Amino acid sequence: MVETAIKKVSPLDGLAGPVGGNVKLTSNGFVGKVIIRGDSDNKDFVMAVKDVTGVEIPTTALTFNEGETYSIYWMGPDEWMIMTPEDGEVALETALREKLGETPSQVVNVSDYYASMRLSGPAAREVLKKGSPLDLHPSKFKAGNCTGTRFAHATIFMVQRDEEPTYDINVRISFAEYLWNYFVEASREFG
Amino acid sequence: MLVIKCPFCGERDQTEFTCHGEAHIARPENPDELTDEQWGDYIFFRQNIKGYQYERWSHDHGCGRWFNALRNSVTDQFVDTYKIGEEKPAIPSDEGK
Amino acid sequence: MSQSNRIKTGGRIDRNKPVSFTFDGKTFQGFEGDTLASALLANNVHLMGRSFKYHRPRGVLSAGSEEPNAIVTIGSGKRSDPNTRATVVEMFDGLEASSQNCWPSLNFDIGGINNKLSRFFPAGFYYKTFMWPKSMWMKYEEIIRASAGMGVAPEEGDPDTYAVKHEYCDVLIAGGGPAGLSAALTAGRTGARVILIDEQNEFGGSLLSDHGAEIDGKPAMDWVDAALAELKEMEEVTILNRTAVIGYFDHNFITAMEKITDHLGPQDSNDTPRQRFWKIRAKQVVLASGSFERPMLFGDNDRPGVMLASAVRTYINRYGVLPGKDMVVFTNNDSAYKTALDAFANGGRVEIVDTRVDPKGPLVEQARSLDITIHTNAAIVGTKGYRRLKGVEVMELNEAGDGVKGTKFHIGCDVVAMSSGWNPAVNLFSQARGKLRYDEELTSFVPDHCQWDNYSVGSCNGTFTLEGALSEGLEAGLKAAQAAGFGEGQSVPATPSAPEVEHGDMRTLWYIPMDRPLARGKKHFHEFQNDSTVADIHLAAREGYISVEHLKRYTTTGMGTDQGKTSNVNAIAIMAQIRGVSIPQVGTTTFRPPFVPVTFGAIAGHDVEDLFLQARKTPMHSAHDRNGAIYEDVGDWKRPYYFPKAGEDMHAAVQRECKAVRDSVGIMDGSTLGKLDIQGKDASRLLNLLYTNAWSKLAPGKCRYGLMCNEHGMVFDDGVTTCIGENHYHMTTTTGGAGRVANWIEEWIQTEYPDWDVYATSVTEQWAVSILNGPKSRKVLEKLVDIDLSAEAFPFMAMKECHIAGVPARIYRISFTGELSYEINVPARYGLHVWDALLEAGEEFDICQYGTETMHVLRAEKGFIIAGQDTDGSVTPMDLDMDWIVSKKKGDFLGRRSFTRTDTARTDRKQLVGVLTEDPNVVLMEGAHLVRELKDKPPMDMLGHVTSSYMSPNCGRSIAMALIRDGKNLKGQSFMVPTMSGKAHKVTITDPIFFDKENKRIDGEPS
Amino acid sequence: MNKYSVFSLVRNAMSYHENWQKAWRSPDPKKEYDVVIVGGGAHGLATAYYLAKECGITNVAILEKGWLGGGNTGRNTTIVRSNYLWDESSAIYEHAMKLWENLSQDLNYNVMFSQRGLLHLAHNVHDMQEIGRRGHAIHLNGIDSEFLTPEQVKEIEPTINLDCRYPVLGALLQRRGGSARHDAVAWGYARAADDMGVDIIQNCEVTGFDIQDGVVKGVETSRGHIGAKKVGVVTAGHSSVMANMAGFRMPLESFPLQAMVSEPLKPVINTVIMSGAVHVYLSQSDKGELVVGAGSDNFVSYSQRGSFDMMDHIVGPLKELFPFTSRLRMMRQWGGIVDVTVDRSPIITKTPVENMFFNCGWGTGGFKATPGSGNVFAHSIANGELHPIAAPFTMNRFNTGALIDEGAAAAVAH
Ligand SMILES: Cc1cc2nc3c(=O)[nH]c(=O)nc-3n(C[C@H](O)[C@H](O)[C@H](O)COP(=O)(O)OP(=O)(O)OC[C@H]3O[C@@H](n4cnc5c(N)ncnc54)[C@H](O)[C@@H]3O)c2cc1C
């Protein structure tokens, strides 16, 4: 077998960020992401996820629960995303699948499907408002919320981390360069 | 430009959704027992109501769920949205007004 | 003399900031705070444009966005803005303006000949002529086109940027005059999210021009300043000036356009967008957009110098410009007396012509007390002057107001300030499907009811007093906030006092009679921009175009850039008069967005050039760039089309790539294929529903090809699905079909079979896919993987999980070329790593990178279809000669019932066949048709068309596939394929498999 | 009827245009007609005209609930072409095209039919295959079509951006394609039909059908009962509503299709341009505005208005393909209710009710068919059997599966 140094490549590698200080844009690297589908009314399902991750499945729409290693995000009434530190996803996937056994569910590793980037700074909200039809007012969408929505032509899954505000934005990797460049261009006027 | 209440995510902008036409058209259980006319009716013929109509939407850019809605196709106002499997809301009595 | 019309003091212009600007190349001076119109008027320039049809000289009519006449081009080259209203252009130093629709110059315009001939050009004249000789129409049309139009399109390459913003609010207030400001105050005080918008640079609306107005005993503008100061302190209130609300759509969706740098002139940097387009969702809307004054319709009422009375007042009070020294105020109401008084106070010589028999009231008395001459029961019947007003002719009116009497007398003047009443600006309300009501007393349409949550206040509601505007605003602002859930228990504050002099009655004459019948000599323009006259309305009525919508379209009234803001109601009223019906019986035309014209650039925002639409790229894209790929757009994806070597054209490259794959080994990027992960006990049940073949018995690690049909029974996608483990499948779809198939699956499992235990999730981008093809592919792969690749251990249509170049992979042994092939899936982050490793490992075999075109040729050599190319939504599996893939046993599946419909069951449908040209060097054009019988010229009876056609280096000749009527039965027969150039090629219908018919190559070279 | 010509124009100018006659009468409805046409759009008016002119049936009424041409006829982007894919479509659209070519003279009303040429742009390999197929099919049906290189496209439309996101790879040109003045088409047909005795009745809404034993006997209207030996329904977006009144369903859905115009400009766009991949179709009217078509709302609606998001979708592409439009302004936007079939082809059909005929489903692209549609529909009503050109378009095709799928192969059907 030929041995070469293994390199991981992200579509965000090498992209220039915004120029001024009011918007920051960074890549979140290779955060592990696993989608889990199932019925939150089914105790076996809920328990299995809790057992493996140590985190309760959030059943309130647009919220997430954070644990020590894992955090679980509501994506839909029967769909959640579990985030893990880099390279934790395969072990998680295996553990979940094992634990869930016959329980109706789906476990899918989507770590590479989504690129994750962080948009923050005083003008971050203004940048998002350029492409997203979501009401981002601090009283409507705040730290602790997450949701699927749209930004320009991309479907995104967005998490608000704090009130700075800081947003983590997940997007299919094939849209990542487009979205990044859009954010950069949209930031230009804010310096 | 409608505001649509996703039964799961709440009120959202129309551009997050796709409409999939008339709701409550069940796929025939035994297609072989249908005449060509009956089968054609199932795949092609629609009520296309001017007034209140039940229809299907999906929250593509949100939670990805499909749901049903009762909407007035003249005023473009929604009476309600409801989950698949839930009983359909009644047509308001101002019908024909 | 420079600025000869500038009043010495006063106005809201900044006299410390003089600016110079040019109009048609001539330099003028003005001040910051001027508009282009006010600055030109200050310089005594009235002639600003030419009309659309008759090329009549035109001056400025209004002082706002309703301007129909003073339409100019601002800037030049890439930054030219044609069709701009001079009345809304804010002055900056160096502003460059030019006139339009005239040649060689504004002053002397050849097109003015149209005016001389206007008698032959009434409304709709073009429908009656230019028909003979028939062949000449296109020539006539060219002339019509060249003389129509207005401004000239700018050069391409707009240097400016634009932005879009989505916003939400509880209360949106359109208009920042007294009504809007007071609504903002009460709404804002509740803590609700409020957006206050006005299209002008300053807030205050009509108060900006009303120097005498007082609120609570102080100048009204003090109240405006205090209101603004209070609003600015409110955290949840957004104040937008220079922003026009342009659209009011369903569910209170409001669009607005903000001018950010237009008033500053061309900018060096385009970091700051020129304009911002707002998309606002408001819970409640307060419309406070004011009203438009109506012009008087009298003979030759379009001469430069004839202006709306309120506009003259605005120029005097707001801009410090007295548009002329000698003014005639022509009115049917009291409000224009304020203009007379202000002009008089500023040194103008003023006479008043009032249609009323006995005007009274304080304003009239005041004018009388100043010895201003008032001609009562009188009307202007004509004007003097062509490029500039020189005087008016006045006569006495008869009792009914439909004729004149007595002797005509002349008043020399250079300005007419006219007013025939006011129309509430119901545009936005009406856009929102609001229904209007005709108010007899006001003689205008006012808002009645609307299905969306809004309030009309102030003069757009027909409330024409200041106190009324304030009180309606205060009340609506609070009510709206409360309806949005704020300010519970708060009550409406007392209305500040704003005493006004009493206004007397109006005498509405929809048009002013002359001493001659209508249409003889002088023209009564009701619609200035498109040159529509009162006589045109009569003509339309005479010819039966009596519906208001026919009237509009026949005379083009209201179809200009001002959309009839000053003309619509007059036109409607005159039609009512002619028909002898009431005004509401005629009805209005429909108000449509935008309220004022909006640039396309602003709507597009940042969605331009590279951000116009995402170009989706695979994880190996940088390698393809490096390796010189030429790309093909497939859906949103950029896919390598071919990889030319130095000196190669596409043909040479593809021929080389095709050979290399079959002779040794090739590699392509298959990452764009759609992929779905499917899990659950009912997963195979789902596959059985979707695909035409049976899926119950697929063992883990095995792959199967499937076709999907829609319920019409027509093929709509295909692909290989693999059993990953128990109740776990990996489905692939075509690149273009990925989204469609994913939605299709969701539709069925969410809506029809929600009880099934099955979930599907897209994993398209999770996997980077490198595809090895060719007899040497095993040799290449061997070097990198940790599994046995022998045909026995890893047979065709199997999948193995393993490591490649140190990273985890799923390798599928499936083949779209008939060669030994491995589709290597690795997590996307490793895609480039594995691709490069494969290239390196393949070096000794001269591994060939190939693109989609080679893939297409290779699969065609084997007769494999491409859904979407060899099918078009009207093709069944049977038409593809793929009966074998349609299960007869498994029971029902999507589309099956449709196969037995009479037409679908026909055996002579178009069927997929191979086509070989007699001359092996001829490559048929894709889309060419086979004909039953070649004729000298069309029409010819077509059998069907070529769906795929290539030069195949492996077959040593051209090959093609085609969908041919009754094709299965025509195999072996020869037909002709005519080309567009008149040549024809002889072809024979064959089986569609051209290469390795026995399928011997699938296992490649033994390992 | 006084004849329109340059001479009559001059003559009337001398009498201050006071002697022009009404273009059409406004008669009260008679008790009964041989044929009642429901819907005063251009298709309905054309049907009446050809009934009178070619079938000798002049005891005809057209009932229009609003004003003539106020439906889609008055709100379409006026693209006229006959370069459709399938033979059946070619036949009907080319039949129309031939009638268009003499229509102004035929009606003695200048409908400003302008054969300025129509370009279908191809932006990717799939598009190239599509125009290849269609171009050949049209050619072999005896209809003009030419393939253009990008350079040739640029010569015809110098302002186009060939190198846009989806570069222009080629184009299909129909030189005989172009546009016509939509209102004039309605008015011209109305005037000519009226002249032959057809009663044009506006503000007369059909509210029900008088059907006895499965045979139509008349219509109920806002102006009372009107008897009819035969009824032809040509109500576009409202066809399902009419079918519902008659007791059956149609394979249709109604959507608001959107359009807009820019402020008027001196000539800058020379032909009619259609681009599927970049999603633009536009032309410049004789008055100077760019007439730009957008998509339709994706939900059933009978509200005849422009919505925002469809407009929004078209503006980026417009600027991409024609960068000079960036600083231009939109002047007005609107919408019309189009009746769309699954196969994007019209329905000309007999119905379950005897003597009742429907002509509908023209969806987003029926203006161009107006003369042909009216012509074959008139013959079908007169003979009681579908005209051969109309026969493939019967609604029974949705049961047999003999769809004429113009949507599947080409993306747009305008
Ligand atoms: C925005 C837009 C762009 C388009 N662009 C093109 C294009 O570029 N090229 C092209 O070829 N086609 C185009 N079309 C399609 C084209 O406009 C239509 O196919 C065509 O005009 C249909 O004509 P019609 O006479 O059948 O329908 P309409 O003109 O809609 O006439 C139907 C009439 O029936 C009347 N009616 C309805 N119900 C009743 C009743 N109960 N009683 C009495 N009367 C009734 C309506 O009031 C209406 O006047 C476009 C359509 C739209 C909306």
Ligand SMILES: NC(=O)c1ccc[n+]([C@@H]2O[C@H](COP(=O)([O-])OP(=O)(O)OC[C@H]3O[C@@H](n4cnc5c(N)ncnc54)[C@H](O)[C@@H]3O)[C@@H](O)[C@H]2O)c1
């Ligand atoms: N007969 C009369 O004497 C008479 C007639 C009309 C008005 N008025 C006076 O006018 C005042 C009415 O106050 P008001 O507040 O109702 O109207 P206003 O005219 O004072 O203010 C309306 C404001 O709305 C803005 N606007 C209009 N359309 C807009 C749009 N689409 N987007 C953004 N901004 C837009 C205008 O720029 C203006 O500033 C009172 O003082 C009244 O006395 C008197």
Ligand SMILES: Cc1cc2nc3c(=O)[nH]c(=O)nc-3n(C[C@H](O)[C@H](O)[C@H](O)COP(=O)(O)O)c2cc1C
């Ligand atoms: C080909 C075409 C050209 C048009 N040109 C203009 C125009 O120059 N000015 C204008 O105001 N409207 C124009 N319109 C739009 C009409 O004013 C009107 O919006 C349309 O007929 C729909 O009617 P409605 O808006 O009254 O519902 C045009 C419409 C069409 C179909």
Ligand SMILES: [Zn+2]
């Ligand atoms: Zn949702």
